[in-house]
Amino acid sequence: MKLWDKGFSTDKKIDHFTVGIDRELDLLLAKYDVVASKAHAKMLGKVGLITNDESNALIKELDKIANCIEDGLFTIEDDFEDMHSKIEFLLTEKLGDTGKKIHMARSRNDQVLVAMQLYLKNELTEIKNEVKTLFDLLLDLAEKHHAVLLPGYTHLQIAMPSSFGLWFSAYAESLVDDLHFVNAAYKIADQNPLGSAAGYGSSFPIDRTFTTSAMGFETLKFNVVAAQMGRGKVEKATAFGISSVAATLSKLAMDICLYMSQNFHFISFPDELTTGSSIMPHKKNPDVFELIRAKCNKIQAVPNQLTLITNNLPSGYHRDLQLVKEIIVPAIQDIKACLELMHFSLKEIKVNTAILDDPKYDYLFSVDTLNELVNSGMPFRDAYKKMGGEIEAGTFKPKKDIKHVHEGSLGNLCLEEIKKKMEKVLT
Numbered sequence: 001m002k003l004w005d006k007g008f009s010t011d012k013k014i015d016h017f018t019v020g021i022d023r024e025l026d027l028l029l030a031k032y033d034v035v036a037s038k039a040h041a042k043m044l045g046k047v048g049l050i051t052n053d054e055s056n057a058l059i060k061e062l063d064k065i066a067n068c069i070e071d072g073l074f075t076i077e078d079d080f081e082d083m084h085s086k087i088e089f090l091l092t093e094k095l096g097d098t099g100k101k102i103h104m105a106r107s108r109n110d111q112v113l114v115a116m117q118l119y120l121k122n123e124l125t126e127i128k129n130e131v132k133t134l135f136d137l138l139l140d141l142a143e144k145h146h147a148v149l150l151p152g153y154t155h156l157q158i159a160m161p162s163s164f165g166l167w168f169s170a171y172a173e174s175l176v177d178d179l180h181f182v183n184a185a186y187k188i189a190d191q192n193p194l195g196s197a198a199g200y201g202s203s204f205p206i207d208r209t210f211t212t213s214a215m216g217f218e219t220l221k222f223n224v225v226a227a228q229m230g231r232g233k234v235e236k237a238t239a240f241g242i243s244s245v246a247a248t249l250s251k252l253a254m255d256i257c258l259y260m261s262q263n264f265h266f267i268s269f270p271d272e273l274t275t276g277s278s279i280m281p282h283k284k285n286p287d288v289f290e291l292i293r294a295k296c297n298k299i300q301a302v303p304n305q306l307t308l309i310t311n312n313l314p315s316g317y318h319r320d321l322q323l324v325k326e327i328i329v330p331a332i333q334d335i336k337a338c339l340e341l342m343h344f345s346l347k348e349i350k351v352n353t354a355i356l357d358d359p360k361y362d363y364l365f366s367v368d369t370l371n372e373l374v375n376s377g378m379p380f381r382d383a384y385k386k387m388g389g390e391i392e393a394g395t396f397k398p399k400k401d402i403k404h405v406h407e408g409s410l411g412n413l414c415l416e417e418i419k420k421k422m423e424k425v426l427t
Helices: 012-019 022-046 052-070 083-095 097-103 108-144 164-189 208-215 224-229 233-260 287-299 302-310 319-346 359-375 380-393 415-426
Strands: 149-154 157-163
Touching: 022 052, 022 083, 022 097, 022 108, 022 208, 022 319, 052 083, 052 097, 083 097, 083 108, 108 164, 108 224, 108 233, 108 319, 108 415, 149 164, 149 359, 157 164, 157 359, 164 233, 164 415, 233 287, 233 302, 233 319, 287 319, 302 319, 359 380
Parallel strands: none
Antiparallel strands: 149 157
16 A cells, blocks of 8 residues: 555565665654544544544554554554555544545655654653753762762873863763754754645644644644645754764773773773673673674764765755665664663773873873972973983982862862753753
């Protein structure tokens, strides 16, 4: 069954190629198509395009379909092109001609637009919640290990003293930045496109303000052509949001892989969170973090993928846009899985509290030792040359009783201020 069926069949090869994996993806989107169809049915009754009895009957059957979806019993057989055709078939099977009226004043184009935007709103909200959960853990770890020093690096060379408090809270504050991008994507998705039909509106006297309120959108996408032009754009905005989160997770995963190495030995995890080697019995591999790194790097390519599909399309609908669904939906599932696994694993992290006992880290304190000379009255450039000479001669004696007090330093992490940032971005 096809919504555009005119009584003749399409070649099976064409069917297979054009449908692609839509049926599989539509199983995730079907409940949102039902939400939109309920709002549409209510509106049709409100404006008198169908009777109140017909509207109520459609809503009742749509509720049954929603329950079927919730219970995992909804399927889209090969006889159907997509979720829209299957849902309309079920309505017609139960209600006869009344079921056929559900498609009045809409198109499959605005159906998929509104279902996708409802889906993206929900998924972006879940991603924000997952980010907040990881954020809270990172700040808890920063507080717990705030006084434990570890080496800071520039160019992967030993640089200056850092701390686990700085390291954990750095990633927490970075997540705040990422949520600004996620919020921007949500704002774009929170505009109702239903009623734009095939992209040029409808001659039926529909009430788009009513459906906007009924589905919980903040506002309308008023211009019907702009609504259709949003296809691909809203997915790309979402891709930028999740790719920002992915960039933070990828960097954190890379740090963890380095810090778990025997050459660093800054952190460790219980055996059950690592994997072994088929031939080397000593191995404890950070596979979960390597996969988070790889998946998050893959996610960061998604905005470019969507750009290459959509960037030279003129206004109006084009079948190219079908492909954006099969790119953005798996990417969303991947970022959620990465957030969950990062939180699950980091709960069990163990930090090495004696890292800086190794004399190779003495040079970490060269800047603090130099600054002590400056504080005693020596000009900075003279102190720098003196310190350089001592290091070259091997006579350098580090001053390890350091005191960093400015905002955001290892002695003043500003965790409460970072929490307030997160609270603000979540409101």
